[in-house]
Amino acid sequence: MLFDRVLIANRGEIAVRIVRTLRGLGLTSVAVHTASDAGAKHVLEADIALQVPKYLDIEAIVGAARDSGAHAIHPGYGFLAENAEFARRCAAAGLVFVGPPAEAIEAMGDKIRAKATVSAAGVPVVPGAAEPDEALESWRDFPALIKPSAGGGGKGMVLVRSAAELPDALESARRTARAAFGDGTLLIERFVERPRHIEIQILADGHGNVVHLGERECSLQRRHQKIIEEAPSPFVTPPMRARMGAAAVEAARAVGYVGAGTVEFIVDGSTGAYHFMEMNTRLQVEHPVTELVTGVDLVELQLRAAAGERLPFSQEDVRLDGHAVEARVYAEDPARGFLPTGGRVLLLREPGHLPPGGVPSRAPGDPSRTPGDAPLGPPAGGSGGPAQAGWRRAAASVVRVDSGLVEGGVVGSEFDPMLSKVVAWAPDREAALGALDRALAGTAVLGVVTNVPFLRALAAHPGVVAGELDTGLVERVLPGLIPGVEVPDEVLAAAALVFHALPQGDDPWEVTDGWRVGEPAWTTWRLESRDGVHAVQVRGLPEESAEVLINGERVAARIRKGSGEQAGLAVSVGGRTEHYLHVRDADTLWLGKDGRAWAFTRHLIGDPGDRPGAAAAGDGVVRSPMPGTVLVVKAQVGERVSEGQALVIVEAMKMEHTVTAPCDGVVSELSVEPGRPVDMDAVLAVVTSEEA
Numbered sequence: 001m002l003f004d005r006v007l008i009a010n011r012g013e014i015a016v017r018i019v020r021t022l023r024g025l026g027l028t029s030v031a032v033h034t035a036s037d038a039g040a041k042h043v044l045e046a047d048i049a050l051q052v053p054k055y056l057d058i059e060a061i062v063g064a065a066r067d068s069g070a071h072a073i074h075p076g077y078g079f080l081a082e083n084a085e086f087a088r089r090c091a092a093a094g095l096v097f098v099g100p101p102a103e104a105i106e107a108m109g110d111k112i113r114a115k116a117t118v119s120a121a122g123v124p125v126v127p128g129a130a131e132p133d134e135a136l137e138s139w140r141d142f143p144a145l146i147k148p149s150a151g152g153g154g155k156g157m158v159l160v161r162s163a164a165e166l167p168d169a170l171e172s173a174r175r176t177a178r179a180a181f182g183d184g185t186l187l188i189e190r191f192v193e194r195p196r197h198i199e200i201q202i203l204a205d206g207h208g209n210v211v212h213l214g215e216r217e218c219s220l221q222r223r224h225q226k227i228i229e230e231a232p233s234p235f236v237t238p239p240m241r242a243r244m245g246a247a248a249v250e251a252a253r254a255v256g257y258v259g260a261g262t263v264e265f266i267v268d269g270s271t272g273a274y275h276f277m278e279m280n281t282r283l284q285v286e287h288p289v290t291e292l293v294t295g296v297d298l299v300e301l302q303l304r305a306a307a308g309e310r311l312p313f314s315q316e317d318v319r320l321d322g323h324a325v326e327a328r329v330y331a332e333d334p335a336r337g338f339l340p341t342g343g344r345v346l347l348l349r350e351p352g353h354l355p356p357g358g359v360p361s362r363a364p365g366d367p368s369r370t371p372g373d374a375p376l377g378p379p380a381g382g383s384g385g386p387a388q389a390g391w392r393r394a395a396a397s398v399v400r401v402d403s404g405l406v407e408g409g410v411v412g413s414e415f416d417p418m419l420s421k422v423v424a425w426a427p428d429r430e431a432a433l434g435a436l437d438r439a440l441a442g443t444a445v446l447g448v449v450t451n452v453p454f455l456r457a458l459a460a461h462p463g464v465v466a467g468e469l470d471t472g473l474v475e476r477v478l479p480g481l482i483p484g485v486e487v488p489d490e491v492l493a494a495a496a497l498v499f500h501a502l503p504q505g506d507d508p509w510e511v512t513d514g515w516r517v518g519e520p521a522w523t524t525w526r527l528e529s530r531d532g533v534h535a536v537q538v539r540g541l542p543e544e545s546a547e548v549l550i551n552g553e554r555v556a557a558r559i560r561k562g563s564g565e566q567a568g569l570a571v572s573v574g575g576r577t578e579h580y581l582h583v584r585d586a587d588t589l590w591l592g593k594d595g596r597a598w599a600f601t602r603h604l605i606g607d608p609g610d611r612p613g614a615a616a617a618g619d620g621v622v623r624s625p626m627p628g629t630v631l632v633v634k635a636q637v638g639e640r641v642s643e644g645q646a647l648v649i650v651e652a653m654k655m656e657h658t659v660t661a662p663c664d665g666v667v668s669e670l671s672v673e674p675g676r677p678v679d680m681d682a683v684l685a686v687v688t689s690e691e692a
Contacts (some may be wrong), residue, residue, distance in 0.1 A: 002307050003071035003096065005030060008046070009061045009086075010076030012404035013044035013420055014283070022300040030068040032061060036414060041406045054131050055079045058086050062093045064681065071304060072096035072300070078416065081282040082109060082152075098306040100281050101175040104255040106278040112149045118276050121254040123247045126266060126275040128189035130427060136170060136188050143191040146170060148177030148184075152278070154224020155180045159191060167492050185642075194470040197221065198233050198274070200248035200289045204257045205305045207643040211315045212245035213294050216286055218264075219469040222338070225475065228458060229286035230325040231293045234429060234467030237271065244274055251279060260287075260302045266468040268468055279593075285421070288400060289324035298514060323432040324425045327455045331417040333626075334454040334482045335530075335678075340417045340652050342627030345409050346447035346590060347583040350420065351439040397426040397435035411448050413628045413652035415689045419445065422455075429467070433459055436522040446583050446590035446597055449680070453483040453596050485530040487598055491591060493548045494537035494571040494580055495600040496525040497559050498589055501543060522549065528603040537574050620668075622659055622685040624678045628652030633674055639667045641687060648672060 007030040008015045015031060019042065022029040025220055031046035034054060035340065043049040046304070048068050051059040058077055065073055073090055075081035075098065084105040090097040099105070108114045112130040117124045129139055146169055148156040156176035171185065175499060178184040180192075197218045204210040217233035218226045248263035253538050262284045264467040265274040287298050301311070331341045403420035411419065422443060424435035440456050458464060458481050463473055474481070500523060520539040540546035542559040553576035562568045568581040581592035587602045632649040635641055641661040648659045661667075669686035 002027060003135060004028060005068065005070045006072045006074055006303070007032065007061070007065040007068060007070035008042070008074050008076060009044055009055070009080055010074075010078070011037055011055060011415065012418070013402045014076040014078075014285075014404075016045050016404055017075060018299055019045045019400045021297055021303075024297075025300065025303070027303075030065070030070050032064050034414075036412065039406075039409060041404050041409065042686050044406065048265075049525055058089050060081075061086075062089055062095065065090075065092065065095050070095070072098055072303070074098040075282065076304070077282045077285060082280070085111065092397055093578040096306050098259070098302050100257050100259050100261060104257050105281045107255040108261075111151070111278060112185070112280060114564045115187075115276065117254050118251040118279075121250045123251050123276045124274065126189040126192070126277070128187055130187035131185050135188060139164065139166065143193070144188050145174040145191045146186055148173065148181055148189050148589050149187055150181040150183040150185065152179055152280075152682060157224060160188075161378075169192055192266055192268050192275075192473055194269055195219075195368055196235055196269045196469060197226075197264065197277075198236065198264050198267050199264040199284070200245055201284075201287070202252045202257070202263060203298075203301055203305070203311060204227070204252050204261070205311045206258050206293050206308055207310050209311045209314075210249045210252050210257070211311060211313070211318060212248050213290050213296065213318055213648050214320050215241060215244060216262075216284075216289055217469060218286060219471050220464065220474055222474045222478070222537060223469050224471075226286065228327050228329070228455065228464075229289055230323065230429070230432070232288040232320050232323065235267070235272075235469070240272060240274075247274075249274070251276065255279075255400050257281075259305045260298050263623060285328070285418070286326050288402060288421060288423045289326050292322070292324040292398065292400065292423065293302065293320045293322055294318060295321065322425055322427045323429040324423060325334060325429075325432045325459070326421050326423040327434045327459065329412045329420045329422060329438060329443065329445070329455070330450050330451045331419055331445075333449045334451055334473075335485050336625055338451070339657065340413060340628075341449040342411045342413055342652075343448045343680065344585070345405055345407055345411065345445055346585055347444060347581060347592070348405055348407045348446075349402045349442065349444040349581060349592075350403055350405070351422070352399045397424060397431060399424050399435060399439045401439075405445065410690075412540070413626070419448075419450065430465075433465065441594045443595055444581050444592040444597065445513040446581060446592050447585065449597065454481055457481040457483065458594055471526055483596070487529045487531055487534070489550050490573050490576065490578065491593075492527065492529075492534055492536055493555070493557060493573045494569075494578070494598075495527055495529075495589055495591055495598070496538050496548060496550075496589070497542045497546065497557055497571060497573075497601075498569065498582055498584075499527070499536040499602065500546070500587075501527050501559055502584060511568060520574060521583050526603040527600040529598060529600050607632050620663060620665065620687045620689055621683060621689060622647060624648075624650050624680060624682045624684055625659065626650065626652050627680045630655075630672045630674055630676045633657065633670070633672060635667050635670065635685070637663075637667050637670050641665065641667060647687075650678065650684075659684060661687050663687060663689045 003026040008018050019029045027045040030050040031042050032052045033043045050064040078084040084102040087097040088103040115125045125404045143161045146158045153591045156173050158173045160169045174184040199216050201213040215233050216229050216231045218229045220228040247605050249262050262280045264277040266277045267274045333341050398421045422439050426432040426435050448535045522537045522539045525536050537549035546557045548557045558572045560570040562570045583590050589600045591598045628650045631651045635647045643663050650657050666688040668688040674685050
């Protein structure tokens, strides 16, 4: 029997996704939130919401569950999801932890112990050595990869290519491991050149039944962080899938696993040899691609396993249908080295035919399923039955968005910068990649800089399209994937037209005509964007007939209201019409198109850097590269500084960034102090050049 009420010990898109399944099952959802998250989407979606000091406060979370009358706690992923102490604390409080036993979490949380456990069960592992039984300093099989035993997420991993590099690498990895995980124990493994990262989704109940749901390809990574995932892998053949799946099942059995888990393998792309890497004892970020190709709701099956139910299907019932690809949308700026961004979500557009968390409702093994029938059905929570069973086959593609965003919400620097996941399903891989690209093109988060243009470029890269993937591909081709900050002339013209049409308010059609006696006068708009300050001249009525003068070229221009799927503004410049989303925030205008976004601020004469290129380094204006908190101010007004000298240290999400002087000169303005929060691009200081 399922629980009546479940507390979700998480936030963001995964909390919203869990709420949707609970609602579909008729169960009461309980959200928790910190003070800064009171208006978050998961709070608005849940039936009940309680405030806690921190998402990592075990006693507060357990107390909230008791106060709300919850019978179980779903940890999502991250935060407390792989915390054995939390699982035990839930049990002690009479609450069901929706996850594996604490002993399984501990066994797989220690990489050294995990390798020994699965190796004893016959699962292939990468050759290596581990502390404290072996001295890593004597390792001589290079290249090699050093890993913290207690770590995860790529933190502390160091690639070593020679014995000469080993001592310093061990010291660096140990220092990072102690700081991040409180444990400096390390292991070293032979490094597989150009490996593929392929993982197997497993499900287990408390009655000894364990199945796998096929694989996910997660090779598209940057600094060990996944970016785009897909299922099935374009590399894995059915026989290989069966072998890897059986190995994953044995790994789960070896620790008495219950619930949903993922066994990760490192795969040699030239030979197909695979080796156990680690097991994540929780739901994965990328679980939607598995749901879309199998037709199961993994969260529902987690709940049923935690409630003591048996798996409703066997391994023979599992079949993969079509192809699914997921892209992670982050509040980060690829053009600035992927530094985190932030801001208020002024306008939000997210595509999707399925609700967040939506999956077909009929699982493999359903009595209504006939032999050879792919897992089909309406989105989770809908009514089943043969009349609705063809929803997927009738569609050329399906898009699902798991998101924690709401218009008006603030994306800050307190939490992980992942905002949403855009997932596309289609009958084959080529069609799925095309559907993903269209979905990303239809994604807009105006007010916050995101990585959407980078995702589109990556998904369209020839290596990705061909399925020739490895974990180093992104880093090798990265320069060609980074969108430039230069604003196209037609976008500058569109921005000037919108400002010209909105001199007073937010409605282009509630303005004066702007005409003068005789010929219409030119109005010069000085617009600051990321690549500098630009002067654009406009005259006439933008909604009827106007002219734009930009870079010495005069062209006809016009603005019209879009309609239907082209809602927003239709801007015609020089006979070419483009459609833009737009939103204005005081003196800043955001335009969005095809997944890209541009911010323009009306630049007033006399402001620091009042000349073309003012936003670039070298103009003396020192801006924060990310939203965060000022940790240290290392200069003072009147101080003479040199180019490259540290001025301010800004911290966000435990990442420190040192902001330096852009030129030799004297600090003429310094508007921040330690402990003060700052927005991205906020002016921190002004250095007056000695040549000025």
